[in-house]
Amino acid sequence: MEFLDNPVRRYAWGSRTVIAGLQGRPVPSPHPEAELWLGAHPGDPSYLVGDGQEQRRLSLLDELTGDPETRLGSRCAGRWSGRLPFLLKVLAADEPLSLQAHPSAELAEAGYARENDAGIALDDARRNYKDPNHKPELVCALTEFHALTGFREPAATVALLRELAVPELAGHVELLAGQPDERGLRALFSTWITLPQQVLDRLVPAVQEGCVRLLRRADPDPAGHRDVARTVLELSERYPGDAGVLAALLLNRVTLAPGEALYQGDGVLHAYLSGACIELMANSDNVLRGGLTPKHVDVPELLRLLDFGSCRPPIVHGITDGALTRYDTVAEEFRLWRLDWAEANVGDVVSLPDGGPRILLCTSGAAKVSAGSGRSLTLRRGESLWLDATDCEVKAASLDEPAQLFLATDGL
Numbered sequence: 001m002e003f004l005d006n007p008v009r010r011y012a013w014g015s016r017t018v019i020a021g022l023q024g025r026p027v028p029s030p031h032p033e034a035e036l037w038l039g040a041h042p043g044d045p046s047y048l049v050g051d052g053q054e055q056r057r058l059s060l061l062d063e064l065t066g067d068p069e070t071r072l073g074s075r076c077a078g079r080w081s082g083r084l085p086f087l088l089k090v091l092a093a094d095e096p097l098s099l100q101a102h103p104s105a106e107l108a109e110a111g112y113a114r115e116n117d118a119g120i121a122l123d124d125a126r127r128n129y130k131d132p133n134h135k136p137e138l139v140c141a142l143t144e145f146h147a148l149t150g151f152r153e154p155a156a157t158v159a160l161l162r163e164l165a166v167p168e169l170a171g172h173v174e175l176l177a178g179q180p181d182e183r184g185l186r187a188l189f190s191t192w193i194t195l196p197q198q199v200l201d202r203l204v205p206a207v208q209e210g211c212v213r214l215l216r217r218a219d220p221d222p223a224g225h226r227d228v229a230r231t232v233l234e235l236s237e238r239y240p241g242d243a244g245v246l247a248a249l250l251l252n253r254v255t256l257a258p259g260e261a262l263y264q265g266d267g268v269l270h271a272y273l274s275g276a277c278i279e280l281m282a283n284s285d286n287v288l289r290g291g292l293t294p295k296h297v298d299v300p301e302l303l304r305l306l307d308f309g310s311c312r313p314p315i316v317h318g319i320t321d322g323a324l325t326r327y328d329t330v331a332e333e334f335r336l337w338r339l340d341w342a343e344a345n346v347g348d349v350v351s352l353p354d355g356g357p358r359i360l361l362c363t364s365g366a367a368k369v370s371a372g373s374g375r376s377l378t379l380r381r382g383e384s385l386w387l388d389a390t391d392c393e394v395k396a397a398s399l400d401e402p403a404q405l406f407l408a409t410d411g412l
């Protein structure tokens, strides 16, 4: 058991209060802070800084490479070739992130090899595939969290577009109404994302006007169309003339309450809009953007990997047993767990799963964490711990007050 020192990523869409506040630093922070990375990503690994008694500073990535059997355990080290399969993040969005999707493992492997063969450098702005891995991801809300995710059921999208009543969109609405399925969605999305800029420069303002008209109405709105209109207006003000604004009309808009989670599988188009969350993902950087960004958008490659199967938002309901909640997904790379002590169960002892690498992060209160070896330490808000596969019979209990921890393990 060792404390971790974790890198903070500064992106323009980040928050000046969430991560600094979590770590007990002054707020507002001098720069927007978007993500805290807990893991062994080659681009920005965490450091092991001892157990509070002895002080040291070792790259977690180097330590895992040096002794994968002890650190990861033979099962995890064997399955993932000595690499930590997951990356845990605290994500704090004051502004929307880009519209994006992540490739399947097959497409990532092929795309990575193809771009290597073509001699496109890893840091080239046109590079899509930074590694040969897929990137399923799970977000669990810390605050109310807003997102766009997955294509809405086509008939519901037709109803929304008809209510918006944008004359310039009439032909597009009839296209989807005539084929309200996966192929209709693919045809409409492909049309929109390849429109010439001068057409977008007329169409997006027309959609804005439709949204404003809808928001002025006072009649009941059972389908929540006005929430979509509000989001589309916000996005269009930030990204005028961006095809991603139109794409936002096709996606499910979801609001997560704290503790609710959302899973993004291969090829699911999504954009995180605002809020703070814990994010657990496969240790990959493969992102194909679809708009709402000044960065490179590779439309043909995006169209190749997108999943147009209309879907309900992939909300993951945790399975709670006492103070421990487990979030199951199909991803083998990771599993997220939440430990919650309310007034009624302060001090209850929770046993952590054994047998693999684990990262523990305290998001409120404080907890005593003890291992079977007899060692114990106190984990406070904003602090995190690395647990080797050989740290067995680890238990956690809150100290004197309500507390919350998140635990990342592999998903095997």
Ligand SMILES: [Zn+2]
Pocket (backbone or CB within 6 Å): 100, 101, 102, 137, 264, 270
């Ligand atoms: Zn994503």
